[in-house]
Every structure is written in structure tokens, then in C-alpha cells.
Amino acid sequence: MDLDDRRRQVPNIVVSRLPLYLRALTHLADRGQAVTSSLELGRTLSISPAQIRKDLSYFGEFGKQGMGYEVDRLIRALSRILQLDRSWDVALIGAGHLGTAIAHYAGFTNRGFRITAVFDAEPSKVGQRLGRLTVRPMDDLETWLARSRVGLAIVAVPASAAQEVTDRLVRAGIKAILNYAPINLEVPPEVRIHHIDPLIGLQAMTYYL
Amino acid sequence: MDLDDRRRQVPNIVVSRLPLYLRALTHLADRGQAVTSSLELGRTLSISPAQIRKDLSYFGEFGKQGMGYEVDRLIRALSRILQLDRSWDVALIGAGHLGTAIAHYAGFTNRGFRITAVFDAEPSKVGQRLGRLTVRPMDDLETWLARSRVGLAIVAVPASAAQEVTDRLVRAGIKAILNYAPINLEVPPEVRIHHIDPLIGLQAMTYYL
DNA sequence: TAGATTGTTAATCGATTAACAATC
DNA sequence: TAGATTGTTAATCGATTAACAATC
Secondary structure, eight states, X not given: OOHHHHHHHSOHHHHHHHHHXXXXXXXXXXXXXXXXXXXXXXXXXXXXXXXXXXXXXXXXXXXXXXXXXXXXXXXXXXXXXXXXXXXXXXXXXXXXXXXXXXXXXXXXXXXXXXXXXXXXXXXXXXXXXXXXXXEEEGGGHHHHHHHSOOOEEEEOSOHHHHHXXXXXXXXXXXXXXXXXXXXXXXXXXXSEEEEOOHHHHHHHHHTTO | OOHHXXXXXXXXXXXHHHHHHHHHHHHHHHTTOXXXXXXXXXXXXXXXHHHHHHHHHTTOOOEETTTEEEHHHHHHHHHHHTTOXXXXXXXXXXXXXXXXXXXXXXXXXXXXXEEXXXXXXXXXXXXXXXXXXXXXXXXXXHHHHHHSOOOEEEEOSOHHHHHHHHHHHXXXXXXXXXXXXXXXXXXXXXXXXXXXXXXXXXXXXXXXX
């Protein structure tokens, strides 16, 4: 079994927890803590210690019996596993209020995601500055993507335009999309898509109120 | 078994899918479609038809054999189940780029979530207009919440301030929080919390690239 | 060494799916 | 009636947890 086979075998839900572990570990490192345990991590994340150990065991052995995990070492290991030990160029589509907030969000840059271009269909928006960037016309999307190293895109356009924008991104070879538009986008199976819809979260909470 | 018992029994994961069904149904209704089936809904949402039928069966019978589901009727039923057949007042904490984008987001208002106050700790922000609203000082938070009908809050402050803000909201009686700060907030078990962190989504996708 | 905590196996738990009788 | 699709049961699948030997 080679690395790719092992990779394919890891359940999706396990992969989706790794960023949570990474965030908690980074938080510990910021506070100057050098060592942690599955018990401690589990408590801060409301995840059972057994599950954390099991999740990590898909990728190797990162701890020491009786000692726990070196925070820095585990951060490096998880970063490598998630391919975060490199920088990712990201294209942002949409320069409205939401796009503006995303463009200014420092959290991306600090963690290896660099927004390298912003596009908008609105002529009045084109040419405006957004932090370090200048808004480009949507017509330039394909040409620009072909010349860039961008592998991910963030969709922050109105729901009515989101599917068309997505189709263009997919045709241009984008393989991962973070979607802020409140609709279910259709993409081919090889394209990863992650939805961010605040309404979905709110609506699930009101059930319990 | 009374209604409350039945309510408690429904798995969390089932509840979390109901807003997705609602969104897909609303989309169908907007396009003028009157009837749908678990097969059609499943295809648009990438969920098996059996699962949709099973999920709905926790709450009653909403379809007709051989016919499917009346879109409007199912929308009304799900809205009632999720308590969306009323309006919810929401407090927004944080008037930075993200808070501004949230305050302007029409999607909330259209779906029964009304942001009725915005708070910020920054004196330069206080008094500024944000759409229909005026930014209030953080000092007024408790007094204002006590007088309002607000049941939910949106946290859009920097990570460093998020736990303190959350503690104040919880003490003031808020029972559901939508958190945009990129940290794991601790809340008592009776308080619902939903996290929105774009980085988590991006980081799970890079694994597969 | 004694104590602690990992990595891993086996058991348990819960969620998903297949299948089909009921029925529109 | 024939065809279609629901609601529901039972079977399957997969994820979580308990337990413990290994070992730092």
C-alpha cells in the first residue's frame, strides 16, 4: 500500500477534524505550551481522547507513551499532512461587502492562503482598490487564471450568479471552491467544494430554542 | 411520548439537514415548481432519497405515495419545525469589515432573522451608521439585551476578544451564538453555538489537492 | 520503578441504505 | 387499474468508544 492508497482510505470526517486539531494546537503554542495530550485536546474541542488518537493513527505515530504530544511537532506533522507547509494562491470572485471583508481578513494570509486576485462583474467596482489588490473585470477571469498558480477560488457573488461563476472556474481548472453564496452549487466529482452559509447554522439552532 | 420527548429524540445530524432541505425547496418554489420527490431533492443535495424520507419521518408524514411532496406544504412544515414561522431578533457584536458585511447581508432579513443592534468596543466606530443601524458601545450590551427580545447573537470580533464577549452574552441570557471568530469558544451545555471559520474549510480541501 | 499516556484492537453505537408493503 | 413514490422496517455500513498492552 503506497502513500496514495493510504490517503484515499482515510475517512472524510477524519480529514475534516484535522484543521480543528491544528487550530487548537496553534492556540496552545501561542500560549507557550510545549506538550499536550489527547485528553487535554479532547477537552478543549469536545472530542473524545480516543477519537483524537484514532484519527492521528491514520497518518502515523506522533506521540510518546506516558508523555503525550509535542505541540510543535504535531503542528508540523498536521501541516504537512494537510499540505499547509506551502503557500496557496487563491482567487476571490466578488468584491461586494462580503468580498471586501474576505479580502481584508488577515487569517488567510497568516495561514498560507494568499488572495492574489479579486474579480467583479460590476463595471463600477472594477479598478477599485481592495487592500493590496485592484478589482479586475470578470472578463479577464480565464486569461488570468491560465497565467496564475491559483488552485483555489472563493465565490462571494450573489446566489443568482454563483452557478455560472462556478462553471467558469471549473472549466478553467479550479479544483477547490469555498462558496459563500447561499445555494447548492453543482460541480463535477473531482472538484472539492465547501459551503459557508450562516443561515444554515442559525436555522439549525432555532430548532432548539 | 409528548412533543418534547419526540423532539429530544431526533438526532442532531437530522436537524442539521433540515435547513438544507428548506433551502432546496425554496429554490424550487422560486422557480415555480409545485411538487417534488425525495429522489429529486436527493439529486440536488447529493443525499440519498431514503435518507430524506427517513429524516422527514421523524416529524410526521408530509408526502403522498405515488405523488411526492407539495413544495409549499413541505416548506411550511419545515419552517414550523425549525421555528422559522416567526421573526428572530439578533444582536451583532463587532462592526469591522466582517460585521459590516453581515449587517448588510439581505439573506438574514428575508428569512426571518432581523439584526436589531450592532455593538463595537472601538470608540471611533460607535455612533457610525451601518445600514439602518447605529453602532452602539460595548458598555451598553447588557442593558440593551435586558430590554430587548434578542435570543441569538452573532460574534464577529477578533479572536482575542471573542471568549470575553461570549461570556458576557451567555451571562446576559443569550442561548444561541453564531461565531465567526477563529477560535473554539467555551459555552455552558445549554447554550447552542455554531462556528463559521472559512480557514477550516480551506484546510480540509487542500488535503485532497 | 511507578505512573501516565500512547497506539490499536475489538465491541458498541448510531447512522445510512435497501427493500417493500401501503397507497395515492 | 398500473405506475409511482411514500413511510418504515430490517440489514448494512461506518464511526465512535472502551479497554488494554506497550512503552516512555
